Amino acid sequence: MTNSLIRRERRTNRRNLRAELRRRSAAQRLAASCRRRPRSLATVALAAGVAKEAVTGVANGLRSVAKRLGLAPAATARTRRTVAGGRARKTRSVARWTLAQVARLVGAYRPRKAEYVAATALIAAFTGVAADDKPAQPAYKLAATIAPHAAHLSTTARLNNLAAVFAGTAR
Known part of the structure; x- marks a missing residue:
């Protein structure tokens, strides 16, 4: 029970981190294209x-x-x-x-x-x-x-x- 909760929390955390990385990368690409x-x-x-x-x-x-x-x-x-x-x-x-x-x-x-x-x-x-x-x-x-x-x-x-x-x- 405890392990499944920990696994679920870590999965959620990783998903949130991946989403943040995608958002940041998209913002950087957009900024770079504006400079180009x-x-x-x-x-x-x-x-x-x-x-x-x-x-x-x-x-x-x-x-x-x-x-x-x-x-x-x-x-x-x-x-x-x-x-x-x-x-x-x-x-x-x-x-x-x-x-x-x-x-x-x-x-x-x-x-x-x-x-x-x-x-x-x-x-x-x-x-x-x-x-x-x-x-x-x-x-x-x-x-x-x-x-x-x-x-x-x-x-x-x-x-x-x-x-x-x-x-x-x-x-």
Whole structure:
């Protein structure tokens, strides 16, 4: 009885570790592909670690900044993929941007919503340029800027804390 419980726990632990490894590997592959070639704004945001709920809004904001700056994408393509991870019925034109272009867009983007401010900070760290054109901090240091005791706070409160941290450095 005891041995079967221990075996079951170890199996569960190994399964969880394999799932975590697969998730990390996929994130690394996505980040590497963003560094290698032009990708869509939504893909760059996902690779930077932005939550799926905020990706579309941030990408739309960056597109409007590109229009304002008169910046053209590096490449265009046709795809059936969606941000939600599914397949669309019809093909759509997708603009692909280099990391240097995304860094320029992020530098000119001034979101008001706390989620988007935090997302912009993550994308800025990923592209290697901070929102105010100072050298960017690595993503693990960005996460450390949030108070360590904030684990009990809700997601909205954590995002507000992160937005407050970057509000002082972004302007």
